Amino acid sequence: MTTYAHPEVLVSTPWVAEHWNDPKIRIVESDEDVLLYNTGHISGAVKIDWHTDLQDQLVRDYIDRQRFEELCRSKGIANDTTVIFYGDKNNWWAAYAFWVFKLFGHDQCLLMDGGRKRWELDGREWSREPEPTYPRTEYAAMEPDLSIRAFRDEVLKHSEAGKPLVDVRSPGEFSGEMLHMPDYPQEGALRGGHIPGAVSIPWSKATNDDGTFKSARELENLYCRENGLTRRARTIAYCRIGERSSHTWFALKYLLGFKHVKNYDGSWTEWGNLVGAPIERSVRPAEATALEIAAEARAAGRGEPVVTGSVGSEGDGPHHLHLSTHEGSADPYTPYSPAPGAK
Amino acid sequence: MPEVAAKLDQIVAEFAELEPRERLELLLDFANNLPPLPARLQAERDAGLHRVHECQTPVFIWVELVGGLVQIHADVAPEAPTVKGFVGILVDVFSGATPEAILQSPSDLLHRLQLSESLGMVRTRGLGGVLHFIRRQVSRVSTANPSGQQ
Numbered sequence: 001m002t003t004y005a006h007p008e009v010l011v012s013t014p015w016v017a018e019h020w021n022d023p024k025i026r027i028v029e030s031d032e033d034v035l036l037y038n039t040g041h042i043s044g045a046v047k048i049d050w051h052t053d054l055q056d057q058l059v060r061d062y063i064d065r066q067r068f069e070e071l072c073r074s075k076g077i078a079n080d081t082t083v084i085f086y087g088d089k090n091n092w093w094a095a096y097a098f099w100v101f102k103l104f105g106h107d108q109c110l111l112m113d114g115g116r117k118r119w120e121l122d123g124r125e126w127s128r129e130p131e132p133t134y135p136r137t138e139y140a141a142m143e144p145d146l147s148i149r150a151f152r153d154e155v156l157k158h159s160e161a162g163k164p165l166v167d168v169r170s171p172g173e174f175s176g177e178m179l180h181m182p183d184y185p186q187e188g189a190l191r192g193g194h195i196p197g198a199v200s201i202p203w204s205k206a207t208n209d210d211g212t213f214k215s216a217r218e219l220e221n222l223y224c225r226e227n228g229l230t231r232r233a234r235t236i237a238y239c240r241i242g243e244r245s246s247h248t249w250f251a252l253k254y255l256l257g258f259k260h261v262k263n264y265d266g267s268w269t270e271w272g273n274l275v276g277a278p279i280e281r282s283v284r285p286a287e288a289t290a291l292e293i294a295a296e297a298r299a300a301g302r303g304e305p306v307v308t309g310s311v312g313s314e315g316d317g318p319h320h321l322h323l324s325t326h327e328g329s330a331d332p333y334t335p336y337s338p339a340p341g342a343k
Numbered sequence: 344m345p346e347v348a349a350k351l352d353q354i355v356a357e358f359a360e361l362e363p364r365e366r367l368e369l370l371l372d373f374a375n376n377l378p379p380l381p382a383r384l385q386a387e388r389d390a391g392l393h394r395v396h397e398c399q400t401p402v403f404i405w406v407e408l409v410g411g412l413v414q415i416h417a418d419v420a421p422e423a424p425t426v427k428g429f430v431g432i433l434v435d436v437f438s439g440a441t442p443e444a445i446l447q448s449p450s451d452l453l454h455r456l457q458l459s460e461s462l463g464m465v466r467t468r469g470l471g472g473v474l475h476f477i478r479r480q481v482s483r484v485s486t487a488n489p490s491g492q493q
Contacts, residue, residue: 035425035428038371088422
């Protein structure tokens with residue numbers, strides 16, 4: 001495989017720079033930082049905030065179909081509008097917004113490869129105009145497409161059946177050494193570790209330094225050859241709250257052409273707090289973990305982190321101890337042919 | 344020197360008068376008004392010192408005691424204007440105050456600014472980490488050097 005399975009859903013920054021004013025196109029910026037759009041955005045782009053626009057403020061869930069329709073109408077997005085998403089942090093939240101639009105059945109969704117980072121590296125202009133308003137549209141959404149969204153009970157059955165799960169968090173979060181990303185705030189999970197059977201493929205391995213996705217061949221090597229995933233198997237990706245796994249979900253579904261891949265947006269903040277949910281831990285070689293944490297931080301554009309605490313400081317050589325809380329598992333849980341050496 | 348509490352009350356009142364969307368704009372004003380990091384501290388920042396590890400994006404804060412009064416210098420990545428705005432408020436309110444006034448000031452500032460509605464819980468928690476970091480540093484420098492003599 002040398003080209004992406006669906007290359008049409010990924011557009012480059014030069015392409016967007018040429019087409020930003022096309023009336024059939026609406027550009028949407030979706031960031032982690034709620035004020036970043038206000039400091040400069042692609043001319044003509046509207047802002048959709050993952051927290052205040054896409055999530056219900058009372059129920060822990062996405063907005064319902066009616067509110068999604070209202071959101072699209074208010075942003076001048078019609079059913080036949082091509083929506084191009086981009087944002088900060090290598091498009092984490094842009095991929096998340098893309099996924100929500102797909103959840104409600106929006107047909108034409110595209111992602112701008114590299115997001116804000118690539119636009120900035122290109123030296124392109126940022127507009128500081130207030131958010132533009134477009135004529136209201138009529139918009140009719142579909143009921144949520146649950147073929148791309150996994151819930152906790154399904155994840156439990158999936159895990160028990162030994163089907164493939166991809167944990168896209170940092171190595172330290174996967175092993176249970178930390179409950180949050182390096183340098184990120186504690187986000188309230190009571191247990192550290194991963195869902196039994198999950199394979200660790202940090203999201204950042206799918207991107208280049210400029211935030212763009214790696215080539216089809218590199219992605220194929222990463223997900224399929226090195227970690228044993230297959231395009232036909234039902235696969236679930238998760239992270240901490242579903243944003244980094246949206247990024248991986250996008251790569252698997254559209255770039256590699258996985259047929260049945262779901263995002264578990266409840267992710268670790270739900271699983272790590274769920275009474276009775278089995279958790280698996282593995283202690284990784286301390287040195288390797290520290291190096292991977294540093295690579296993760298660099299890839300996220302946060303500079304060189306200072307690794308503190310016990311991580312990387314207990315240099316007693318490699319050890320591969322598995323501390324599994326998965327009931328009845330005397331051996332490390334190996335659900336499906338991981339590649340040699342994969343942990 | 345205005346008391347910390349009075350300055351805080353004034354800012355809280357300013358935020359209270361605004362709609363949630365306008366509160367974000369005011370926060371951006373504070374971000375834009377955060378003084379640049381003095382040149383003498385840039386090497387320490389580049390070396391990764393004085394970083395607030397509880398926060399999401401790179402945030403560096405120096406708390407100094409000059410003549411018994413607190414001086415705060417900060418550097419926040421431009422791609423994190425929300426954090427920069429909150430740090431801007433803290434620097435504005437705390438600089439020039441006594442350590443006691445800062446340590447006695449309310450710790451529920453974010454709640455009082457009514458920003459949670461616009462920011463959400465995850466972001467609010469990260470910002471809370473910045474406030475706690477500053478209070479810890481204020482406590483540390485005032486204990487280490489209570490008279491504030493350099």
